[in-house]
Amino acid sequence: MRSGQRSGPRRVAVIGGTGWVGRHVSEAFERHGHEVLVLARGAAPWTRGLRFRALDLVAAPVRELVETLREEQVDVVVNATDGANARDGWKRTEAEFTAANVDAARRLVEAVATLPGRPRLVHIGTVHEYGPVEAGVLLHEAVEPRPANAYARTKLAGSRAVLDAAREGAVDGVVLRLANACGPHPSPASFPGMLLRLFRDAAAGGEAVVRVTGAQLDFVDVRDAADAVLRAATAADAVGRAVNIGSGVAVPVRTLVAMMVAVTGVPSDAVREDRGPATRLGGDWVRVDNRLAARLLGWRPRFSLEDSLRAMWRAGVTGSRDAPDRGGLPSR
Template identity: 55%
Template sequence: MATPRPGAPGALRTAVLGGTGWLGRHVCELAARRGHHVLAVARRPRPHVATHQFAELDLARASPESIGRLLREHRVDVVVNATDAANATDGWARTDEDLADLNLGLVRRLLAALGTVEGRVRLVHIGTMHEYGEVPAGTVMDEALHPRPVTPYTRSKLAGSQAVLAATRTGAADGLVLRVANVSGPHPSPESFPGKLVALLREAVATGDRMPVTLGDALRDFVDVRDVAEAVLKAVESTATGQAVNIGSGTAVDMPTLVRLFVTAAGYPAEILDERAQEVRSLGGAWTRADIQRAAHLLGWRPRTTLAESLRDMWRTDRAEHRPVVGR
């Protein structure tokens, strides 16, 4: 296991690119609780980052000079790149050029910006397990697996991760790539599958109708977003560098089981579901199951939240945010 970075972790000035997103907000919250000085960076502020310092920057268009200036002005020690061109706030309707601009172009511009900052700024880059591409069902996906992505999204994500790893090999950067499995848990992005499940159940509860859901035959590894944030912070505070690390639950679950577990964890009978089977559009392969031994060895990280707990809390936080205001 890697030793902690020199100095008290609380002294770290941590910039979270994409700090208003699903994972970014949890990374910001956990880093702040750990005593980090948090800078959330995104195109526009959101209410949940009001307690953190915020910098407005269009990361899809920002130049290396503007990024470097931001890092220098805030004397940043660590950058967490939690951006993703499939940002669910905007939806998945992206051109190949859009995907490349953020998933790869930003990474290149960020690496160039890091070269203008005095001292070594650590970089934790958030990739995806889908970078590995399609694998046979039953495969336990470890970091030795040769990536073969086939979609524009996964190819652009892999290219971004590879750019970071190449920079660490030459000594131009210091940090890790975390390849994250599918995410569940509180405050899901609206266009993600968990976010759509929450919206569908919310509508069914409000109308008294059944909950229609279209399901494919994929089996995927789901990990709670708070556990992912914990992995990010362990990567931030580690001295390990130059490696890709898988972050997941280590278990594959089929979509019908996931949906039924969500509904029952939310406190409703499975009979509320109106399940419809057909091929479903996806950003990645039909099977994912992460080998997480490297994360345990290198970072001392293991997931702590069960899928049922993650889905239950996902629903509870949504209900709290959408609870009707009762007049006096």
């Protein structure tokens, strides 16, 4: 426990809390008894049970950030914003990615550094910051980042802004680099979101034409990712560290599609492969080494990919706020 930080429920600001990951992070903190403030450009229907304040991290000056966070007396700040998202699109210019992923992160670091009580800053990055690696490589934190596109380069720069400030003692910061997310309420622009839409169409009597490649990727359930953020909010030994969060399994995309067929009950003849080129933010092989997360955060993935797809389908079909997940996130 850091000096000045209270030991009971915390006041948590989730910036970008209306996004896919941010939503689950907000709900995880609330479920564990913390007071959650969602900060985003606009409210979402599901935020009605949480406190919300409008704030655009990309546009907000440092003074506005400081005033907002100081007024709310936050103990934890989670940066769940991302330049590649459903609202703004995934095909953006390097300048747009820089504004969202780098400049905003640097202003947030500057703001948090001025706050009393040294609130914990948990910055959500991505394993795409490492860039493509050869098939078979286990992606651990000592791998030298070699980002291959504007999105990955700017995400890496944003993560480094947090890590540099933490190592200099300016902020109490942690970076979590997430693998490809999967699970309930996906962003429509993500591969799971696209898959959900196609399979809903197929279930209604249409056809799902899925672009399948030979890629093998690590998918982490978004609820497991939220649990990692929850743990990083208090993990003393994680300060100044980048920690990879993934399932530790590289799954062929074709296998994932076959799992989706089994989970949904959609007839296999209603699913057709499109073998054209696919646009992704990362390479064709991702398998995360999650041993540091186990050691520093006490975190391990709980949900299998089949669990994740089943919960995504249930939530997508019923429209429920929370898909059944075998009892929710584990207690800490």
